[in-house]
Amino acid sequence: MNASGGWGRLEHRLDAIARRMRSLEWGDEYRRASFVPYDMEPDQPYVTVDGRRLLMMSSYSYLGLAGDQRVIEAATTAVEHYGTGNHGVRALAGTIPLHEELEAELAAFVGRESALVFTSGYAVNTGVIASMFGPDDTLLVDKTVHASLIDGAKLAGATVIRWRHNDPEHLDRKMHEVQSTGLRVVVVDSVYSMDGDIARLPEIREVADRWGALVMADEAHALGVIGKTGRGIEEHYGRDDLVDVKVGTLSKGIPSMGGWVAGPERLMLFLKYHARPFLFSAALGPAQAGAALEALRILDQEPERVTHIQRESARLRSTLVDAGIDVGQSETAVIPIICGSDGAAYDYAMAVKGAGVIGLPVLTPAVPNNLARLRISVTARHSPADVDLAANAFRLAAYQTHLIAA
Template identity: 65%
Template sequence: MNASAAWQHLEPKVVAINRRIAELEWEPSRRNNFVAYKPERDSSYVEVDGDRLLMMSGYGYIGLNGDQRVVEAAKAAVDEYGTGTPGVRALAGTIPLHEELEAEVAKFTGRESSLVFSSGYAANVGTVGALCGAGDTILLDKLDHASIVDGAQLSGATVTRFRHNDPRHLDRRLAGTDPDTTRLVVVDSVYSMDGDIAPLPELREVCDRHGALLMVDEAHSLGVIGATGRGIEEHFNNEVRADIKVGTLSKAVPSNGGWIVGNEQFLQWLKRLARPFLFSAALAPAQVGAALESLRILDREPERVTRAQAESARFRQIMSEAGMNTGDSQTAVVPLIVGSDENAWDYATACRKAGVIGLPVMTPAVPPGLARLRIAITAKHTREEIDFAIDAFLTAARQCRLIGE
């Protein structure tokens, strides 16, 4: 079989996705994915195609992207260590700054030690794959992030799903598993598309009853929930703890990388078994320096967290009272659920014309019929900017007949 014949099996899939994109983005003004935005350093505005627009779908929850202190820390790291690392962490890739960042992550999250990966995705895949294998069972919330799902599937363990945020369903699922094997339950602390929070106390009780491990992904909870932004355990007044906590350095923290925290003995084992850690290049110095300074600022300035929490609650209330469906959001992540993929693209396009960026999320990232704009309220947004965004979102919703006049 020649190469062109082999490609014929793939071609229908390529044609189908490109046709779907063309149906949604049939003119330049409707382009809403993979757009290059030029951010302003000291505001929430971005420039695209010559227009100055208010970004309302970015991840920078505590408003530190572009902060001069973070920029200077990144520059200082480059000045001292260069632009890259000469290998993987196990060989020549570790620099003192990596260990300094790991100590800061552990301190901030209230654990003995931490390990920093090249991405949050790698942290999930590597951790799940190291913990479980053939003969074990991994139980996933129906809405877990793709990195958790991929790690579970690649591990070779049996993968079972339970209904979203439903401890009773998890209880029934665990009852059917082998108690003489590793059972790992994995949930997001805050769900990235819905903004709701995992019921940690109830999940902990179920896992304890069945002797299962509980792992939480703090990607969208660090800097977002808890009185000082320390995540789901602080949100529940530190009454219960997860067995394993992972997270990212690219959401609230304006850098790259992922992390896992735990005791030193466990992490010494994990760094030799987590393949994405062992075989990936070490995190670059600039990213390490930026992440380290960001965590220190967050520790000193918890008011950033409370400001974003208060403004997101106000935003949710106003949008809900106006007739928009914000789902079960309890956090800075606020979905504006509009139904079909076409509705989401129409709505995003109308919002952009009104001066605001609200980015659409469609299937398969969300279930059919639940396409949405994924909005994120951050500490960098001023009250006036949020008011402007509310007016733009509601004006666009009326234009798209999503709510009444």
């Protein structure tokens, strides 16, 4: 590579992360702890790392279906019937019957007329926002929404106004700042992935209606997690009129890959021809579509998985709070253990690992300064005994690292 050419001018950007890691006394250890390949047990919430069997408490597979034999068989059957890939993009030979079955059942499950499946949640969020909105529009975005929603707003060229996390009163004040006569769109996560709290959607909807705004909600961490049967934020609040555009993933509660958007049928028609990540990306693979469809059907048939998640996560939160551990505003399966500095979070994660549990640290800039944390989640695979084991490990590690007083 020519160091004096374009590559040389790129070096300072590539060096930025290395400089940051070198500035931390524990940087080398953290690099060795990042991007670790975990040998997952298909039917248990345990992983093997360096020959040790450890309880995984940072999984996104909320429903515990990633190793479910029914889901595996559905993926295998799809591959046997359709092959390992599709013949093109959805518009040109890439659509298979599984796509349309999945879209129809997703729409019905989340209470919408129609749905569309993309190849990832990131593609959904960027594609939907960038195609639906433009430079004349204003997106009022909760400060802690997923990065993909912000990226979609940038691609749209829309004005972005960020409001304090889960604060409808601040959203109302920010509405006064909107200068454009274009569309106003309020963007929230139903469940916030690093805090585990739920959007105050009834109040947010009131603000949106007062200003004639649309509401878009990302159900990525809500599907299978909140609501009596795991249908997300509207079921949680007992209303069906809170969200105009719903988006979500197929890679968390639903243990596959891909993303989805649901809404009026005419909106799905529009997105088929205008959402570039849908129109110009290869279609979702048969195995992923088959696995997602079967997992969705299991969720529909086994709502007790949702009940288990809600009961055991509430019990773990209560145990941690009683021990003096800060879990922020969590009210779902996602439980942050707030440590403070990046170094404190890393040290705590290593102490937890020493006690037989994996709890992964989330550091700046993914979270604000001095709010580094372990991101914990309870899944349907965690038995009450697993939750007790984890709680004991978190308490012991908190004493060892002086996160709480002995």
